[in-house]
Amino acid sequence: MPELPEVETVRRLLEANVRGRTIRAVALSGLRLREPVPRDLARRLRGRTIRRLERTGKYLLIGLDGGLTLLSHLGMSGRWRIVPAGERLKAPPHTHVRVTFTDGTRLWYEDARRFGLLRWVPGGDPARDPARARLGPDPLERPPTGRSLAAAAAGSRTAVKTFLLDQRRLAGLGNIYASEVLHRAGVDPRRRAGNLSGAEWSRVAAAIRRVLPQAIARMGTTLSTYRTIWDEPGEYGALLRVYDRAGEPCRRCGTPVRRIVQGGRSTYFCPACQASRRA
């Protein structure tokens, strides 16, 4: 589900809606996510106030008073949801964490596939978390340029689509936006990353700088499970040019969009707009 625009949407909404709230109680399901939920999560959260909400790539950082920081990754199906005080709502299946604030507002974490992650950041210092330490630059914090991408890709023989998914190179693109970016840049996803020209990398960089803010402005893309913390779908799906549109006409030239598999994952592209010059 969640790539950078979806996680950033969640971050902004949490900042506006739970920052400053104090936690009264926490209930856990006991099931493990990608790794076990910290055993002391409930005990250490109780009585704390949420102070900061940050994001790097697809990782969300929830800063609390007392120097505690909780790292949250949504995996494929993770979602945070706000349940206002007084609203009578039965927790859906796969609700793993239920936080209740002192004013009665609730914050639930739901994750059917359990590929998500909840973990304390060591010493409260985000840079020291091993998962986060491996990440490449965040494209909102440090917008990519043709030069920065070309430098990161130098010598790489992997397909450019796969390269864009590598979070060590650039943190935040996932399967949807990698396809969308390459379509806008007019680059064949099968090209080897190390073989793109400077001009092509410039177009890729420009597409990244353009697509991500547009998707954030629409609250992200909802194909199936993603919702905002208010349970609303993101509206960027209507603007997708190729993703999940196999056989449908390219919005630019009308050629049927193609679906191929790269690294075990779907890639969508327009064979005309993204014609390969070099393999």
Added chain:
DNA sequence: ATCCTATCCTGTAGGC
């Protein structure tokens, strides 16, 4: 080092 595959887990869509 780099690249590729398999794997974790559940829900859903589509073929028969």
Added chain:
DNA sequence: TGCCTACAGGATAGGA
């Protein structure tokens, strides 16, 4: 209707 398979927005360990 049911049964079965394939696939889904991610990350990562392990082998080549």
